[in-house]
Amino acid sequence: MKLLEEFKALTLEHKACIKAHQREIDEREALVESRVKEVLSKIFTDGQISLLLSDKKQVKCWTSEEIGRAFSIRYLSKRCYIHLRNQMKFPLPVFIASCFVLNSVDYEECVRHIPSL
Template identity: 50%
Template sequence: NLMSERIKNLESENRELKVQIETLTKNHKLEKSSLFDELKQLKTKSYDTENQITFILSKIFTPGQVKTLLNPKKRVRWTNEDIACAISLRSVSAKAYRYLRNKLKYPLPALSSLRKWGSKFDCSPGILKQVLLILETYSKTMSEFEKLACLTFDE
């Protein structure tokens, strides 16, 4: 009799525990689903924020410079336009170039990259595409007279 009462109590306790487990499992699933939804929203928000940052920075910087700003540890392959702009800046003032790059952390190619690009500079007869690229970069800041002088010098 005592044993059967004990069994009934244990069975009752077991049912209560099963109901409690079921309730906790449902709550856990709801919480997990809620957390996944929140994570998804945060990822979307993060992606949107990164796109906004990229859009804003792209008004000022080249794509290579934007990549450098967003991922400073990642190596960037500078485009010919980036190198040409950097050479233009470097030719104006080496000290200013180093100051911008090293002190202000402005995303510019290293001097070794400029030297490497310069060493591959093609000076064969005919149209020099790399020179035209540099002239195009320079021409953005030139007056009409300076542009004319460049054309005269080039011809």
């Protein structure tokens, strides 16, 4: 009987250790994810970050800020835009789609994202 009680106590202790370890893993993952988002937010928008961190291949709807940024990159250099999108896999809208969406987005909104030359 003593062995059975000792076994039950060790089993409970083991389960508690597993739960504590899982909590620690979850906390570290959350910390890493928040740090990654913080670093990426200096370059990318929230929508682009979520696209980078998920398995999704495309965005349902680009924001006017994202379209404005893509428009400004494309405006400055078509080759750069294509390189960033295709070779470096930056999450940028397809430029033709951006042109169609621009009709529904305020042109001034897009132009203000273009840096002065």
